[in-house]
Amino acid sequence: MLIFNTGRKKQQEAQRLLVRILNQQHQTNVRVADIRQEQRSNTTVPVIVVPYHKGKPLIDAAVHATTRDLSSAGIGLVADRSIDTEEILIGFRSEEEVFFIRATVKYQERISANFYQLGASASEVLHASDYPLLATLPL
Numbered sequence: 001m002l003i004f005n006t007g008r009k010k011q012q013e014a015q016r017l018l019v020r021i022l023n024q025q026h027q028t029n030v031r032v033a034d035i036r037q038e039q040r041s042n043t044t045v046p047v048i049v050v051p052y053h054k055g056k057p058l059i060d061a062a063v064h065a066t067t068r069d070l071s072s073a074g075i076g077l078v079a080d081r082s083i084d085t086e087e088i089l090i091g092f093r094s095e096e097e098v099f100f101i102r103a104t105v106k107y108q109e110r111i112s113a114n115f116y117q118l119g120a121s122a123s124e125v126l127h128a129s130d131y132p133l134l135a136t137l138p139l
Helices: 006-025 132-136
Strands: 040-042 046-053 063-070 074-079 087-093 098-110 116-127
Touching: 006 098, 006 116, 046 074, 074 098, 087 116, 098 132
Parallel strands: none
Antiparallel strands: 040 063, 046 063, 046 087, 063 074, 074 116, 087 098, 098 116
């Protein structure tokens, strides 16, 4: 009997999309990996962050943010308010479509009176068609 790890396949799909975004940005400014397993590239991309709780996106709590850095497995974000869930959906617009990466929040800290820094680990890709309300979010 074969057992397939679908969670790993979903994570690999998320990693491939993050690498594609990195390549599109043509950034060569790479920081040395510190406590992370991989190097991250300083990459600023506008995104929308949707808190995700018990398998449902909390559309009304969505916040606009920007990426700070990206790697194939993780995303650093700066947002204008804190996120109160352990999981989030990070919405990106590519040339072809809008897609969301489900991620686990690894850390969050206030960096000024009005901004928060978040670190998240990617786990899978969701498309706006997976949750029709996601398609209504301005990206």
